[in-house]
Amino acid sequence: MLGIDSKTARITWTVFLVLLLIDLAWMARTTLFVFTIALLLTYLVHPLVELAKKVLPPKWPASVAPALVYAAGLVIAIGAALVIGTQVAAEASQLAGRLPELLRQRDHMLENYLPAILRPYQDQIASALSGQLETGKEMLLPALSAVGKGLLSQLSSLLYVVLIPILAFLIELGLGDIRGAVVALFTRDDHQQLAHNIVGDVDVLLGLYMRAVFLLALATFTSHMLVFGLAGVPYAVLLAGVCGLLEFVPVVGPLSGMVIVTLVAAFSGYPHVGGLIVFFLLYRLFQDYVLQPYLYSAGIEMHPLLVLFGVLAGEQVGGITGMFLSVPLLAIFRVIYRRSFGAREI
Secondary structure (H helix, E strand, O other), X not given: OOOOOHHHXXXXXXXHHXXXXXXXXXXXXXXXXXXXXXXXXHHHHHHHHHHHHHHOOOOOXXXXXXXXXXXXXXXXXXXXXXXXXXXXXXXXXXXXXXHHHHHOOHHHHHHHHOOHHHHHHHHHHHHHHHHHHHHHHHHHHHHHHHHHHOHHHOHHHHHHHHHHHHHHHHHHHOHHHHHHHHHHOOOOHHHHHHHHHHHHHHHHHHHHHHHXXXXXXXHHHHHHHHHHHHHOOOOHHHHHHHHHHHOOOOOHHHHHHHHHHHHHHHHOOOOOHHHHHHHHHHHHHHHHHHHHHHXXXXXXXXXXXXXXXXXXHHHHHHHHHHHHHHHHHHHHHHHHHHHHHHHHHO
16 A cells, blocks of 8 residues: 555554654653662662561561661661761862862972973973863862752752652562563563563672672772871862762773872872872772672673773763663673573573
């Protein structure tokens, strides 16, 4: 009819729907990101919920255990914000006030820290550094000022801080139903079994990944805060917090943290920048070859080149958000591929 092939029309319609869904997802990316963070928070807290269910009396309602766990987590988070957040805000405010002055000390820093082998290129390095510092100042000043004034004073930030734990709690209550709904999307028994296996693997993977990343970030923040404090590094708590947060961004995040801390210390006149660099190198060796393999255990191993590709591609697609989500998404795709490929082989 009218020269339109029905098969071609179905394919065209399917492609159109897929593109439409992608476009809608992109327009709603902020909302999807909030729900994704809530889902990852659910997997982070889920083992504690399961432990609480084993400890509490069996007759109690199923919602009591997650309610107690999330209430305890909220109390701990508020306490940490009051104890540590106050110091971070004070140091951020101080650094924001001194940043323009520190950036003007470019030539003095190069004279003190530039190796002799690079002295002939000092003018070129100074020119390149000026451009980077001006860009950094445009980005850092608003961020530091916001932290110094207290991010929770901003309505949008407060909304997300409150909304994400609530969503995570609701997801925890319906986690079993969500798993069942995903499996029920398929009608054939073999497809349902495959979906069941994939969902089970993804459950284990996301739980393992979130717990590992959280513990790595906590270990980084704690160790850096202690070392920076004992060594007299300026803005110790703030810089340790930056390094801890950047642990959530694979590969690029820890390197960026090292660069930020080194530059801030150098511009602030800290006399032991070399010792600071040695500490960073030793800590990275310990984390990359001891702590990280122990926490990751088995299940999310990926080639470093694949991780780096995912991080860089994620940055181009979604900025910091894309970098953070790149590794878990790659790991999920890897699970789907391996399960599907294994199923076809059988």
